Amino acid sequence: MTQNEALFQYVTRIGDNSLILGQRLSEWCGHGPILEEDIALTNTALDLIGQATSLLKYAGEIEGKGRNEDQMAFLRYEHEYFNCLLLELPNTDYAYTLARQFLFDHFNYFMYEELLNSEDRQLAAIAEKSLKEVTYHRRRSSEWLIRLGDGTQESHDRIQFAINDIWEYTGELFEADEVDQMMFEAGIGVNLAKIKTAWHKNVSEVMDAATLTKPQEDFMQLGGKKGVHTEYMGYILAEMQYMQRAYPNCEW
Amino acid sequence: MTSSEWPLWEVFIRSKQGLDHKHAGSLRAADAEMAIENARDVYTRRSEGVSIWVVESKHVVASSPEDNASFFEPSDSKIYRHPTFYEVPDGIEHM
Numbered sequence: 001m002t003q004n005e006a007l008f009q010y011v012t013r014i015g016d017n018s019l020i021l022g023q024r025l026s027e028w029c030g031h032g033p034i035l036e037e038d039i040a041l042t043n044t045a046l047d048l049i050g051q052a053t054s055l056l057k058y059a060g061e062i063e064g065k066g067r068n069e070d071q072m073a074f075l076r077y078e079h080e081y082f083n084c085l086l087l088e089l090p091n092t093d094y095a096y097t098l099a100r101q102f103l104f105d106h107f108n109y110f111m112y113e114e115l116l117n118s119e120d121r122q123l124a125a126i127a128e129k130s131l132k133e134v135t136y137h138r139r140r141s142s143e144w145l146i147r148l149g150d151g152t153q154e155s156h157d158r159i160q161f162a163i164n165d166i167w168e169y170t171g172e173l174f175e176a177d178e179v180d181q182m183m184f185e186a187g188i189g190v191n192l193a194k195i196k197t198a199w200h201k202n203v204s205e206v207m208d209a210a211t212l213t214k215p216q217e218d219f220m221q222l223g224g225k226k227g228v229h230t231e232y233m234g235y236i237l238a239e240m241q242y243m244q245r246a247y248p249n250c251e252w
Numbered sequence: 253m254t255s256s257e258w259p260l261w262e263v264f265i266r267s268k269q270g271l272d273h274k275h276a277g278s279l280r281a282a283d284a285e286m287a288i289e290n291a292r293d294v295y296t297r298r299s300e301g302v303s304i305w306v307v308e309s310k311h312v313v314a315s316s317p318e319d320n321a322s323f324f325e326p327s328d329s330k331i332y333r334h335p336t337f338y339e340v341p342d343g344i345e346h347m
Contacts, residue, residue, distance in 0.1 A: 034258070036279050040293040140289055147282065 015055030022048030149210025171220025
């Protein structure tokens with residue numbers, strides 16, 4: 001694998017994480033529990049899709065085959081998406097949606113914080129812009145976690161159940177493969193081991209405050225970073241890609 | 253409205269440094285922190301503000317419409333309270 005191929009893969013993964021979670025969150029648009037939450041959650045979705053736009057545009061430039069951000073987002077096949085599995089999990093209910101958001105926001109925050117120092121200036125610039133947005137996402141989802149965990153018996157039980165259920169998808173965030181290793185050694189990518197330590201510390205603190213129990217490290221699901229997805233992924237793409245597949249090159 | 257509904261909050265936004273906070277609207281939130289965040293998401297998403305105040309609506313004391321006649325009408329006939337009898341010197345702007 002050349003340095004350029006690794007960089008393409010690396011940037012695409014970060015972009016796909018944002019894209020797929022943004023798409024998932026946008027499913028809540030018009031369905032939020034109250035108006036304020038509906039707007040807040042779709043703001044987050046738009047932040048993520050904005051980040052995906054910058055990252056996938058850059059990935060297309062690195063690849064050098066003339067693909068723009070729209071072609072990257074809408075015209076790839078399932079095995080060509082490299083997001084972590086956590087982000088394609090269904091919304092299920094508000095507990096699952098916020099549990100997923102909380103676990104990912106803390107990862108995303110520390111990742112962008114590290115990327116500020118990336119040798120790749122474009123990536124560092126995207127990180128600087130994104131970090132401001134993600135700082136807010138993290139604050140919001142952490143406060144929600146505390147509110148639900150330390151709220152009523154029902155809200156406590158439901159958020160704990162959701163976290164326990166999706167915990168096995170968190171390990172992949174920190175799983176370093178050849179691409180991660182090459183990018184880290186080149187001074188472009190982040191040190192996933194370092195982020196993992198910071199993530200565990202911060203997630204533990206919030207969960208303690210929320211009177212929730214952090215699950216044990218156990219078997220972890222992997223695959224997304226290699227393009228092997230859950231059964232949910234195809235449905236996301238079917239909905240997301242419908243317009244471009246049915247009406248190629250359509251604009252609006 | 254049910255008793256389990258979140259309380260109502262009034263939102264005040266300062267659009268830029270040096271200006272006053274202005275009433276922007278209201279929203280529902282479970283606590284003060286959530287009210288600030290919801291205000292950020294609902295009322296500042298198009299760069300409307302640099303500072304937010306929230307106050308629970310129940311703490312706002314309002315005048316009563318029945319008092320309008322005694323409260324506000326007496327001042328209608330007192331035009332001398334407006335500074336309209338001065339001549340503005342040349343070169344003074346923004347008056």
